[in-house]
Amino acid sequence: MPDASRPDRSAPPERIELTAAGVVMRRHRGDDVDALHEAIEQSRDHLRLFMFWADQDRAASAEFVGRAVAEWDAGTAFGYLITPTDPTGAPAAGDVPGRGSVIGGCGVGRAPSGLWEIGYWLRSGATGRGVMTAVARALTDLAFSSSNTERVAIRCDVANTASAAVARRLGFTLTDTVDHPVQAPGHTGRMMVWTIGRGEWPVAPPPQSSSSEPSSFEPSS
Ligand SMILES: CC(C)(COP(=O)(O)OP(=O)(O)OC[C@H]1O[C@@H](n2cnc3c(N)ncnc32)[C@H](O)[C@@H]1OP(=O)(O)O)[C@@H](O)C(=O)NCCC(=O)NCCS
Numbered sequence: 001m002p003d004a005s006r007p008d009r010s011a012p013p014e015r016i017e018l019t020a021a022g023v024v025m026r027r028h029r030g031d032d033v034d035a036l037h038e039a040i041e042q043s044r045d046h047l048r049l050f051m052f053w054a055d056q057d058r059a060a061s062a063e064f065v066g067r068a069v070a071e072w073d074a075g076t077a078f079g080y081l082i083t084p085t086d087p088t089g090a091p092a093a094g095d096v097p098g099r100g101s102v103i104g105g106c107g108v109g110r111a112p113s114g115l116w117e118i119g120y121w122l123r124s125g126a127t128g129r130g131v132m133t134a135v136a137r138a139l140t141d142l143a144f145s146s147s148n149t150e151r152v153a154i155r156c157d158v159a160n161t162a163s164a165a166v167a168r169r170l171g172f173t174l175t176d177t178v179d180h181p182v183q184a185p186g187h188t189g190r191m192m193v194w195t196i197g198r199g200e201w202p203v204a205p206p207p208q209s210s211s212s213e214p215s216s217f218e219p220s221s
Helices: 030-042 058-074 131-144 161-169
Strands: 015-018 023-027 077-084 104-110 116-122 151-157 173-179 190-197
Touching: 015 131, 023 058, 023 131, 030 058, 030 077, 030 104, 058 077, 077 131, 104 131, 116 131, 131 151, 131 161, 151 161, 161 190
Parallel strands: 116 151
Antiparallel strands: 015 023, 023 077, 077 104, 104 116, 151 190, 173 190
């Protein structure tokens, strides 16, 4: 019988509200498949250049959601859907099964290199407003809230200037450029590795999270 009085430190908050950016990040649920797939379908042209999965069908989106739920439960990676905050205070659209409005996805997990690594994408039409900079900042805070994280990475193709700009804006530095398989039309075969160390990361501002979850976690390695 789990002890409800002891916080679960094996996972980060399931819901993080970024008020200034007007978005909510929340972990995937089994019933998110249609909302996620709709966002991908609406954004294929914008995603295709760098995301190998841009043309995936609904079954692949369902498989993705299932994997995201399983990885979270196993404590190996923490993926979030990004949805708009409802200014009226009502549940955000993406919090209600059947209501769409997924505006992107993101996550943090331990890469084969051993580094904690952040990934992200935005729906077309949701770019250019600083949403992903705010989301990636929250994910970096989250990664460093685990005591065993010394360095966090953002990897992107050398041609992906928008993604590199997010890393640069947050103070990550270009640590390496490595070969990587060409998996999407915009890939050049060379990947930038942007990283930041614990000592370089700013002290986190007061949490904007509306979650009641603990502010630190110890993921499975
Ligand atoms: C990578 C990606 C998420 C970046 O999106 P983005 O809109 O450029 O990033 P942000 O949401 O942080 O917005 C930054 C833009 O908003 C502007 N902005 C406005 N308000 C801002 C704020 N408060 N803070 C930061 N930027 C702000 C910035 O100037 C910038 O605009 P610019 O590109 O004209 O200079 C997006 O291009 C994408 O989804 N690409 C396809 C998928 C992909 O490549 N994923 C990454 C794989 S490695």
